Amino acid sequence: MKFKLKYFGLLISLLLISINVSAKETPYYTNHNGVEMNEIEYNNVLKINGSEALDNITQEMFDEYKEFYSYPNLKIETASNDYQIMPYSQTHETTYKKLKISTITSQTSSKMIVVRLEWKAVPNVKSYDVMGVRLYNTSFQSSISNLMLFDGNNKSISGSKQFLNGYGASIKIPSDCSTILLQQSFKVAPGGRVYASYQHAVKSISLADSTNFSISTNGLGSVFAFGNNNLFDKMAGVDIDI
Numbered sequence: 001m002k003f004k005l006k007y008f009g010l011l012i013s014l015l016l017i018s019i020n021v022s023a024k025e026t027p028y029y030t031n032h033n034g035v036e037m038n039e040i041e042y043n044n045v046l047k048i049n050g051s052e053a054l055d056n057i058t059q060e061m062f063d064e065y066k067e068f069y070s071y072p073n074l075k076i077e078t079a080s081n082d083y084q085i086m087p088y089s090q091t092h093e094t095t096y097k098k099l100k101i102s103t104i105t106s107q108t109s110s111k112m113i114v115v116r117l118e119w120k121a122v123p124n125v126k127s128y129d130v131m132g133v134r135l136y137n138t139s140f141q142s143s144i145s146n147l148m149l150f151d152g153n154n155k156s157i158s159g160s161k162q163f164l165n166g167y168g169a170s171i172k173i174p175s176d177c178s179t180i181l182l183q184q185s186f187k188v189a190p191g192g193r194v195y196a197s198y199q200h201a202v203k204s205i206s207l208a209d210s211t212n213f214s215i216s217t218n219g220l221g222s223v224f225a226f227g228n229n230n231l232f233d234k235m236a237g238v239d240i241d242i
Contacts, residue, residue: 025038028041028042029042031054031055031056031057032055032056033055033056033057033058033059034059035057035058035059035062037062037069038070040069040070040071040072041062041066041069041070042054044068044069044070044071044074045057045062045069047074047076048068048069048074048076048102048104048112048114049114049147049183049185050116050181052149052152052181053147053149053181053183056147056149056152056153056154057147060145061145061147061185064142064143064145064185064187065112065145065185065187067106067107067108068104068106068108068112071106071107073106074104074105074106075104075105075106076102076103076104076105077102077103077105077240078100078101078102078240079100079101079102079238079239079240097117097118097119097120097198097200097235098116098117098118098120099115099116099117099196099197099198099235099237099238100115100116100117100118100238101113101114101115101116101194101196101238101239101240102114102115102116102240103194103240103241103242109189109190110141110142110187110188110189110190111187111188111189111190111242112185112186112187113133113185113186113187113188113194113240113242114183114184114185115131115133115183115184115185115196116181116182116183117131117180117181117182117183117198118180118181118182119179119180119181122177122178122179122180123173123180123200125200125201125202125203125204126173126174126175126177127172127173127201127203127204127205127210128158128170128171128172128173128201128205128206128207128209128210129170129171129173129198129199129200129201129210130168130169130170130171130197130198130199130210130211130213130224130232131168131169131171131182131184131196131197131198131199132166132167132168132169132184132196132197132215132223132224133166133167133168133184133186133194133195133196133197133223134165134166134194134195134197134215134216134217134219134222134223135165135166135188135192135193135194135195136165136192136193136194136195137191137192137193138188138189138190138191138192138193138194138242139164139188139189140162140167140186140187140188141186141187141188141189142186142187143186144160144162144167144169144184144185144186145184145185145186146160146169146182146183146184147182147183147184147185148171148182148183149179149180149181149182149183150173150174150177150179150180151177151178151179152179155172155174157169157170157171158170158171158172158207158210159207159210159211160211161211161213163214163215165215166215166223167184167186167215168211168213168215168223168224169184170207170210170211172207182198184196188242190242191242192241192242193239193240193241193242194239194240194242195221195222195223195237195238195239196221196223196237196238196239197219197220197221197222197223197224197235197237198221198235198237199220199221199224199226199232199233199234199235200232200233200235201231201232201233202230202231202232202233203231205231209226209227209228209231212226212227212228213225213226213227220232220234220235220237221235221236221237222237222239223237
């Protein structure tokens with residue numbers, strides 16, 4: 001009798017395990033880093049980050065903003081500008097880049113901010129560029145996630161500095177890349193304003209030169225006050241209410 005009860009209990013356990021395994025949701029999409037997403041998460045990641053960044057998001061990045069990615073009724077507001085930049089070279093060729101900032105709202109108290117810089121043509125000068133933000137009447141609610149895509153491959157930043165009112169990352173532009181897409185994401189408290197800036201080095205500079213900055217209202221793009229502002233192209237910035 002004890003044997004039959006034990007055998008019956010084993011069968012029940014195996015049945016429950018089988019049911020649990022079968023009940024586990026099959027991922028709608030899995031990216032190159034093994035990040036599994038259901039359909040809502042996939043659509044939100046795509047909507048927020050774009051198709052180029054979808055496959056490069058890490059598990060850490062996904063988990064940091066999961067409350068936004070999993071929310072079915074996201075509200076996204078964007079401010080962007082196209083800038084025509086005359087390169088500092090003897091060819092005098094015109095290049096184009098686009099800087100965009102977005103705020104994403106879900107059911108949480110925090111707002112997600114995404115800053116995106118796209119080069120429409122590869123720059124002639126490939127040195128240390130700087131990308132970052134200044135906060136006004138708000139505060140960081142998370143660390144900053146950097147997604148630096150060169151030819152579709154994510155590279156690490158070269159250095160960074162964070163202040164109570166802002167953040168900047170130094171980005172080494174590879175000499176052999178053909179496409180450049182850079183993105184920074186973070187969470188902030190609602191209210192106030194976020195300013196974003198991307199500064200392209202007009203000649204070869206050192207990492208120390210690129211990180212020699214403070215965050216200032218009067219800085220380049222209303223963000224960066226460098227030790228030597230003339231090392232950069234002085235591109236205007238973008239900003240958005242949160």
